[in-house]
Amino acid sequence: MDIKNQLIPLSADWQVMQVHGGSYTLPSTLHEAKSAIFTAQVPGTIAGALRAAAQFEYGKDNLDALDVWYFCELDLPENAAYLHFDGLATHVEVYWNDRAILHSDNMFVAHSIDLTAQAINGKGRLSLRFLALHTLLEQRRPRPRWKTRLVEQQQLRWIRTSLLGRMPGWSPSVAPVGPYRPIMLELKSPVRIISKDITSRLDCAAGRLEIELTVQSVQALTAITIKVGEQEFDLNWQSLGDQQYRILGLCHLPDVKKWWPHTHGDAALYTLELYIACADCDHIVDLGRTGFRQIKVDQRDGDFNLHVNDVPVFCRGACWTPVDVISLQNEGNDLHQMLTLARDAGMNMLRVVGTMVYETDGFYGLCDELGILIWQDCMFANMDYPVTDAAFAASIKIEVQQFLQRTQISPCIAVVCGNSEVEQQAAMLGQPAELWRNIFFAQALPELCQQYRPDVQYWPSSPSGGVMPFQLDSGVAHYFGVGAYLRPLDDARRSALRFTSECLGFSNMPDDDLIDSMLKNGETPGPHPAWKQGIPRDNGTGWDFEDVRDHYMAELYKVNPASLRYAYRERYLSLARTTTGEVMASTMAEWRRAGSSCHGALIWFWRDLRPGAGWGIIDANGKPKAAYYYLKRAMAVLTVLITDEGLNGLALHVINDGPEEFKGELELNLYRHAETRVAHGRIAVQVAAHAAIKVQDYALLPHFIDTSYAYRFGPAGHDVVEAALYQQGHERAIAADFHFPQGHQLVMHADLGLQAHCSVDADGKHILHLSTQKLAQAVSIQIPGLLPEDNYFHMAPGSSRQVPLTVLPGTAIKPGHVQAQNGLASVRVAIVNSTANSIANDIANKTVT
Structure with a gap:
């Protein structure tokens, strides 16, 4: 039963x-x-x-x-x-x-x-x-x-x-x-679980499961076992009277499969099934699934470096937002889609923020399965909570205790944090240090964590850890230097971050389909009230985050955003989408580079709370924005990233978070006028598991070239730099990064030689085939009903690539187009037999936009 x-x-x-x-x-x-x-x-x-x-x-x-x-x-x-x-x-x-x-x-x-x-x-x-x-x-x-x-x-x-x-x-x-x-x-049952306390730990290579249950049974117990994966263990019990029993057990699993974040290994899980034998009937209790892993945080010298199974992990991801803010429901398919998008973007941590809600069991179970770490705030934010009031203190103690017990066997939870910005708020308002942290966050909460989740790291407040709670170079920070505070991009390095649990909040522009669905005829993105309702702002400020985005658009592309918005709407929207993507990707590369002091960065935030250009990298309908794809490339498990080192040229960082050693080749290409390759180099590289290397650009070039255009001896010899990473024995790049030493404002071309067509492979999967003669900047794929695996990417001159497309359930497939940001023409992708949701014999037709 x-x-x-x-x-x-x-x-x-x-x-x-x-x-x-x-x-x-x-x-x-x-x-x-x-x-x-x-x-x-x-x-x-x-x-x-x-x-x-x-x-x-x-x-x-x-x-x-x-x-x-x-x-x-x-x-x-x-x-x-x-x-x-x-x-x-x-x-x-x-x-x-x-x-x-x-x-x-x-x-x-x-x-x-x-x-x-x-x-x-x-x-x-x-x-x-x-x-x-x-x-x-x-x-x-x-x-x-x-x-x-x-x-x-x-x-x-x-x-x-x-x-x-x-x-x-x-x-x-x-x-x-x-x-x-x-x-x-x-309903009444012969056997009922009254309480349970189950903890899983990793002890070197062995798994350790401790069990304490209180059970009510109308019949005397005759035998109790627990099955952990494929292994069975006998449990002890003792009568408490009144048909109640205490069940105790300690299970030792030698050479257990460890649970890893998906970027670093397999998220191995073990099912837990309790078998209770009575005189007349046997009962089966599904206790869920657990994993065995070890979480530690290196805090020496103000650091915050999270280690999983003794391996340092660069934690990257986003601050989670509910799938549906209106009903607060996480429907199974929608939740699975969102968390799969996060995993596929290379995200290995999500933060459940103190301004939201504790998530559902289904959420934590899927994160366990997908190998996504959770930074879990308790639901307190920014306010002076009355924790000395007896009734209030009793209520919040039960609240946290219930959450910790409910999620006790979830290996995904790595950090439990007392609150969001309580310490920062008090400090910024000039309160003395003794008022920043109250007794609940300083004492009661860590004691609860030690009792119910001794396997996680407790952190009192996000941010905290420095002389001031919001100090960037010590402990955990909220970083909006690049972003709200309009700092130059190199501030990401100058700030010497250790870990940022909240960063890079931008007004991220959605694609045209969402804009068209929310604006009526005659309304356009900009100062219109209907549009501004979807733009986030800090309460009481005279600016919003669209102003922040426009600031960086002017810096990157050397344009006047206001004039562009009035006169060239489509151009403005295109640059708005890629601006935040370029800034986020560049900053993430800075933090992930070899030698960086930063060990984690969580984007503010995951999904928009309402239609518009909100902070989310996913729009309100669940579709990735351009920023998502930029971050996906910058957060990849195996990748190459370029950083500008000034007079030291360009550094190429090959990062391998995976569990296996990487052997391959690294290529460097320099292009002039988005077409002519003026320099080239390729070398063999080898990167150990969970490691990164830095390769100087000069190591790939036959002679000195001012790759970063820092010396400025005359006009620049190139305007685009490409670094590409190849698996040993393969000629299709598995990762690439681009650098624009003179800025992102490339010359517009009437004809880039960009071509596109779709095919259906033997498994019925849709593939978009792309090729270009000249450099194609920020190639945007917009085919209604189909979601590209990658989007808004640069293509080197003379290159080609294939992009898998996923059919969106319940959405009709319609003709679409492909557009490069530096091209005046778009490429139309015609859909044949769209009623059957198949793409075959597609023809690429050029139409001037």
Whole structure:
């Protein structure tokens, strides 16, 4: 008997309505309300229900201003035992008919109701009243010692809820209200797991699994074993009385397969199955999957260098955002697509930020499977939390304890962080050092981590670690020097970062399909109010992040962004997309180079919270933006990156994060006028596993050439530099990087000789074939219904490449085009037999744009 079958989701037949705060306090009075009633998805939010009813619009409704009632009719079976509420946002009263059975004031705490003890049975109505947050915020409470500009209502520090939807400037006003996590009915079972404490560790080459369970069984136990992968272990138990037993075990697995982030090895997982034998029946308990790995952080001399299994790992990735900010649901396919995109981009770490929500079990399980490390903030950000208040302190302790226990066997979690920017906020507001960190983040949280997750690294606040919390060259930093503070690109090296858990926030321009879907006729990206709503900004500033992007566009391409936007819309959009990509890739190369002091960088952030040119490198519809592809190349497991070393020329960095030694060849090419190769060199290279080497450009050239154009003895002899990496015995480059010593403003050409056609291989996969006679800059592939594996890449003169294309589910394939940024003509890709979603006999036709 599998006792998992005893859990039934209560997801159907729910309805929801909104009423004035405090106007109806009992379910039986709701029939008097004149409010509209909607069908509701559970788990979900009121915003999600409004969207399903075509009643949702960004900024239309203040979701914190009204009471929200969810209700459904239930006919409880005789063997109903418990009701489980995994997450209710935020202050909620739960009723069975008109009897209150639960009050919850913490969105992040799960609750269970013993139906037998509360005499709940038979038919009845289950109702949930979510109280208007504005009413709660009006209550008088002690003032904070310092205030944040992140939120408008300082009393939010008392309310255990997400700051999503409540942060003016960068979060759309979609406050999470409702049963955003599952409601489950548990049936009576002969065997029930009351509590579990399971930890997995790596001890040299051996795996160690420690188990402590409390089990309730109506029959005496006769035998208990656990199967870890393919190995079985006997467990001990002792009676606690009242049909309860404590089960203990220590499993030792010699020569265990280690769990690695995917960039450095295999993410090996072991299934855990508990077998409980009783007199008349055997029971199987699926305890999930775990992995064996070791996490350490080298903090000597102000460093923050994360090691997995004693191997230093450059952690790169993004700050995660919910797949659907409106409903807060991670549908299986959508979640898998997002995390696969992150993995395929070479990202080996995601940060769950303290302004968001703790993620679902499915999220952490997929990260375990895909080999993605998690930096996990607890859900605190920027505010002076009242941790000395007894009730508040008890609530947040339960909150964190539940999260740590729920995710206890997930090897993906590497860092648990107390909060986001609490220390930084206090310090920047001039508070004395003793007020930066309170007792909860300094003592209670690390003790909880030591108790439930001794295998992870605890960090008190992001950022922190220096004399000032926001000091860049010590501990963990939030870096926006290149970005919001408009610093030159070489500031990324000058700042001497050790680890940046939040960096490079830009207004990243989406592709045309999303722009066209959000703007009406006559509206255009720029100062139009409809467009500006999707542009992030820091609350209270006189600028936004589109101004930041335009600053770097002017620096890179030597253009006037304002004039370009008015007169040449398509050119402006093209440069806007590649500007942030070029800046991010250049900065990431600087941090990943051999000899860099930086050991990790997490982009701010993953996916836009609403349609527009937000901080996300993925747009609101789940499609990668140009910046994603630039980062994908810069974050690759095996790659070559170019850095400008001034009078020392160019350095070529060959990086091999993988578990096997790399043997191959490194090539350097210099081109003039985007067509003529004026210098060339190629040498053999060998890079050990988990290592990087630096090769000086002179090592590949027959004589001195001013590769970086630093000496400036006369006009430059070249305007493009290409470094390409080849596998030993292969002639197709596996990685390439480009450098533009005179700037990115290349001459526009009427005809680059760019050609493209599509084919379908024997496995039915779509391939785009590209070739060019002259250098093709930032080649953009736009074929509706097809997602390219790579995009916005440079192509060397006389080169060709093949780009795999993935069919997007539920999207019709239509004719598209390929466009180089330095070309006046686009290449049309005609789609044959698009109704069958196949691409065959495609013809490349040039059309002047």
